Each structure stands twice: as structure tokens, then as C-alpha cells.
Amino acid sequence: MLLQTIFLALFSGAFGILLCFGGYRFFTVMLPIWAFFGGLWLGAKGVFILLGGGFLGTATGLTVGLVLGILMAIFSWQFYVFGLSLVGAIIGAWLGSGLMSYLGYETGIVHAFVALACAIALGILTYTQHWQDELITGLSAIAGANSIVLAILLLLGRVSITGVQGAGSAVSPILRDSPGWLFLWLGVAIAGIIVQRRTFRAVTFSNKEFFKYWS
Numbered sequence: 001m002l003l004q005t006i007f008l009a010l011f012s013g014a015f016g017i018l019l020c021f022g023g024y025r026f027f028t029v030m031l032p033i034w035a036f037f038g039g040l041w042l043g044a045k046g047v048f049i050l051l052g053g054g055f056l057g058t059a060t061g062l063t064v065g066l067v068l069g070i071l072m073a074i075f076s077w078q079f080y081v082f083g084l085s086l087v088g089a090i091i092g093a094w095l096g097s098g099l100m101s102y103l104g105y106e107t108g109i110v111h112a113f114v115a116l117a118c119a120i121a122l123g124i125l126t127y128t129q130h131w132q133d134e135l136i137t138g139l140s141a142i143a144g145a146n147s148i149v150l151a152i153l154l155l156l157g158r159v160s161i162t163g164v165q166g167a168g169s170a171v172s173p174i175l176r177d178s179p180g181w182l183f184l185w186l187g188v189a190i191a192g193i194i195v196q197r198r199t200f201r202a203v204t205f206s207n208k209e210f211f212k213y214w215s
Contacts, residue, residue: 005154005155006155008154009150009151009152009154009155010151012147012148012150012151012154013147013148013151013152015144015147016143016144016145016146016147016148016149016150016151017144017148018144019140019141019143019144019147020140020141020143020144020145020147020148020188020189020191020192021141021144021191021192021195021196021199022196022199023136023137023139023140023141023143023144023192023196024133024136024137024140024196024199024200025200026140027136027140031076031083031084031087032073032074032076032083033073034076034087034139035069035072035073035075035076035083035086035087036069036070036072036073037069038069038072038086038087038090039065039068039069039070039071039072039073039090040065040066040068040069041065041090041094042065042068042072042090042093043061043064043065043066043067043068043069044061044062044064044065045093045097045115046064046112047060047061047064047065048061048107049097049106049107049108049111049112049115050107050109050112072086081127081132082127084126084127084132084135084136085123085124085126085127086123087126087135087139088122088123088125088126088127088131088135089119089120089122089123089126090119091122091135091139092115092118092119092120092121092122092123093115093116093118093119094115095118095122096114096115096116096117096118096119097111097114097115099114099118100114100115137193137196137197137200138193140192140196141189141190141192141193141196142189142192144188144189144192145185145186145188145189145192146185148188149181149184149185149188153181
């Protein structure tokens with residue numbers, strides 16, 4: 001178990017650094033992958049909100065998540081701009097769901113309604129306001145920071161492999177309970193955004209570049 005923990009921590013840390021500080025460039029390859037995992041989370045989270053049973057804890061949640069993830073991955077590959085808007089919608093749902101969980105509404109219709117409203121709003125804004133570049137930079141930096149902090153927590157024994165497997169986000173409870181870890185996470189994410197904006201200032205992410213990698 002110790003070797004597994006060390007391996008997972010090293011992998012999570014290396015992947016997090018790559019994603020946090022260079023995610024914009026690698027997004028050409030990762031859009032369908034983002035869409036798949038976003039759909040997996042959205043489907044499983046939706047079942048959990050409406051029916052309970054734990055995140056990915058039931059066959060229904062896992063099945064709905066897998067189907068939705070596959071459909072969204074295919075859709076994002078076929079329709080590039082809409083795919084990015086879908087990713088924006090997933091982020092909106094995540095933010096809305098996180099807000100309701102913070103307020104104490106873990107499940108229920110109100111939770112689902114707020115998450116859906118946030119998803120629709122951010123998805124539409126991403127499409128109409130052309131927030132694709134900002135979305136890619138912010139999403140990759142935040143996800144990378146999450147992986148980096150997770151690696152540190154694994155090495156320190158604050159998070160276990162079982163906790164990673166059994167939770168929607170093993171890092172979130174620790175970030176809520178410890179301001180120090182929260183500030184570290186925010187600092188890494190902000191640093192990632194700054195580095196990416198400076199490094200890829202002259203790079204324009206286009207659908208031609210995207211299709212070049214997937215055709």
C-alpha cells in the first residue's frame with residue numbers, strides 16, 4: 001500500500017505540474033478527455049443529488065455517468081465550439097453544486113435546480129462571450145493545483161487511496177477544514193494561470209489545431 005501511495009502521489013504531482021503550468025497547450029489533446037470525465041462527474045453527481053447513495057456508489061450513478069461521459073466526449077470532438085461550451089456548463093454545475101453543498105444542501109431538488117441554472121448560465125456565457133481561452137487556462141490551472149495538493153496530502157498521509165477512490169473529491173474536505181491548504185491550493189492555481197497567460201500569450205487555440213491532433 002505504501003508503494004501504491006507513493007506512486008500515485010508522484011503521478012498526481014507530475015501530472016498536476018504539467019496541467020497547471022502548461023494545460024493551455026495540451027488542451028488540444030485533452031478536450032474529449034475533459035468532456036468524458038466531466039460527463040462522468042455530472043451524471044454520477046446528478047444521480048447522487050436526486051437519489052442519494054454516494055458519489056459513484058451505485059450502479060445507476062456509475063452507468064449514467066459513463067454514458068453521459070462517452071456522449072459528451074464524442075460531442076466535443078465533433079463540435080469543437082459547443083464542446084468547450086459544454087465544459088463551461090460542467091464547471092457551472094460544479095460551482096453551483098459546491099455552493100449548495102457549502103450551504104448544507106447536499107441533495108434534493110433545490111440543489112439540482114441551482115446546479116442546472118449555473119450550468120446553463122456559464123455554458124451560454126462561454127459560447128456567446130468567447131471565454132474559451134480563459135476557460136481553458138483557468139480550468140487546467142485549477143485542476144493542476146488540485147492534483148499537486150493531492151500529491152502532497154498523499155505523501156503526508158492526510159489522504160488515503162481509499163479516500164481518493166470513494167469520494168467525488170478527496171481534497172475538498174481538507175480545503176474546507178484547513179485555511180492553510182486552501183491558501184496553498186489557491187496560490188498554486190493563481191501561479192498556474194499567470195504562467196500560462198505569459199507563456200501562451202501569442203498562442204491562439206483554434207479548431208484547426210484541435211482537429212490536427214485528433215484526425
